[in-house]
Structures are given as structure tokens and as C-alpha cells.
Amino acid sequence: MSKEIKIALVEDDENLRFLVAERLGSEGYTVLEAADGLTAEKLILEQQPDIVLLDWMLPGKQGADVCQEIRSKGYDKLVIMMTAKAQDVDKIEAYNVGVSDYVTKPFNMDVLAALIENKLKYTASSDKSESYRFANMEHQPNTHTLIKDGKKVELTILENRILLYFLKNRNKVIHREELMMEVWGYNADVNTRTLDMHIVRLRKKIEENPDSPQFLQTVRGIGYKFVLE
Known part of the structure; x- marks a missing residue:
């Protein structure tokens, strides 16, 4: 992995920040x-x-x-939110603040490192922000946006991951x-x-x-299939 890659780590718990910084x-x-929001904002906008x-x-x-602030000022790269518990994830879902993804604490450092590497692999494959076109739509996963017929449709983090x-x-x-x-991760207590x-x-x-989906079709007894000709 290239040394050129910069990660802004915003965390007020000094021990955790030290451990994550060390690992990364x-x-x-x-x-x-x-260690605080205002410093982080300045740092992110200056250093990109x-x-x-x-x-x-x-x-x-x-x-x-x-x-929300950095998104409104044009920062369009990956923002991974670190939250303490599953309830916070629901809160993130409720606010649409432009989070690309999230990890819940306590997280396993290997899982965090793999998540970051994975994200970078996909974004490195294209210079501009990652985007996928299908039919009359374009999906921009970093800002979890779907452009449909030229109009912006907001996706929640989970809808974004699924799509x-x-x-x-x-x-x-x-x-x-x-x-x-894939969507909820290892320790997810989630049902079908x-x-x-x-x-x-x-x-x-x-x-x-x-009710009669053209793309996201159900495969009875198994799961789903995303059909694109």
C-alpha cells in the first residue's frame, strides 16, 4: 500500500487513537x-x-x-464513522450526513484495516469518485447518492452497501x-x-x-439477483 495515502483519524479517546494510529x-x-470536531474540520479541509x-x-x-460540514464544503472522499453501539448506527441512518460507511466499537483492528484496504482498492481503480451506471441511474457510493433521471435520491448507509x-x-x-x-458484518444480530x-x-x-422489480429480483428460497442486461 502506498505511503501516499492519508487517513484523518478523529477520536477523542487518547488510548484508542494511539492504537489505531499505530496500526494504520x-x-x-x-x-x-x-481529538475534537473543530480541529478535525480544519485538518480535513486543509489536508484533503x-x-x-x-x-x-x-x-x-x-x-x-x-x-455534514466537510461534505457541504466539497469533501467527497470516504468518511467512515466510528460508533460505540448499534443504536448509534440507527441514528446515523436517521440523519443523512453523507457518511460512506461505519464501524462499531469495540472493533477488531484486523477488521478495520481490512475495511480500509478494501475501500481504497475500489476507489483506487478510478481517479474520480467511484460511480456505477445502470439504466437511467448512477450510483455514487462514497456519498451514498443515487442519481435517477438527473435527480438525486438519498440512500441510507445500509441501502448503499446493499446496492x-x-x-x-x-x-x-x-x-x-x-x-x-457483507452488509451488517461479523457480529451482526440481524434476521432475514x-x-x-x-x-x-x-x-x-x-x-x-x-412490486414487479426489473433489477432487484427475488430468487425464491435462496436470495436475490441484480439483473442487468
Whole structure:
């Protein structure tokens, strides 16, 4: 991994910040650190890091506000929110602040490092922000936006993950378990009903007729398939 990659680590817990910075440094990244929201904002806008790891609860200015602010000032790279518990994830879902993804604490350092490497791999493949075109739509996963007929449709983080996974695996049958693992991760206590609910919501955003989906089709007894000719 190239040393050129800059990660802004915004975390007020000094011990955790030290551990994460140490680990990311050993992976060859350049780590910029901030312990509060206002410092973070200034740092991100000046340095334009490739990824921002942003704590949800911060002194001075909350992570959600920082994210909204940097997005409004044109920062369009990856913002990964670090949250303490699953309930916070629901809060992030409720605010649409332009978070690209999230990890819940306590997280495993290997999982965090793999998540970052994975994200960078996909963004490195194109100079501009990653985007996927299909039919009359364009999906921009970094800012979880869907452009449909020239209009912007907001996606929640989970809808964003689901759509991205389908677009990367178009025309393949995806098992429900595989999708749940991909979207909610290792320790997720999530059932298929929750997944199906997100699929229904996503269909409403992308399908002309959500009851008879053209793209996001159900494969009975197995899972789903994203059909693109």
C-alpha cells in the first residue's frame, strides 16, 4: 500500500487513537490525528485526506456535524464513522450526513484495516469518485447518492452497501446469508426480515414498479439477483 495515502483519524479517546494510529502507521498509511470536531474540520479541509475515520461522539462538535460540514464544503472522499453501539448506527441512518460507511466499537483492528484496504482498492481503480451506471441511474457510493433521471435520491448507509454489493455482483445469485454478512458484518444480530425490509425500501428507490422489480429480483428460497442486461 502506498505511503501516499492519508487517513484523518478523529477520536477523542487518547488510548484508542494511539492504537489505531499505530496500526494504520504499520500498514504504511500516513495518519493525521485530531481529538475534537473543530480541529478535525480544519485538518480535513486543509489536508484533503483519502479517508476520514470519524468518531460519532466528539467534544466541540459532533461527528455527524463535522461530516455534514466537510461534505457541504466539497469533501467527497470516504468518511467512515466510528460508533460505540448499534443504536448509534440507527441514528446515523436517521440523519443523512453523507457518511460512506461505519464501524462499531469495540472493533477488531484486523477488521478495520481490512475495511480500509478494501475501500481504497475500489476507489483506487478510478481517479474520480467511484460511480456505477445502470439504466437511467448512477450510483455514487462514497456519498451514498443515487442519481435517477438527473435527480438525486438519498440512500441510507445500509441501502448503499446493499446496492453497491449488487452492482459489483450483477447477474449473480446472491444468498441472503452472504448479503447479510457483507452488509451488517461479523457480529451482526440481524434476521432475514430486516434484510428483506431494506430490499423493499431500496426497490422503491430504483424500480419503476417495486412490486414487479426489473433489477432487484427475488430468487425464491435462496436470495436475490441484480439483473442487468
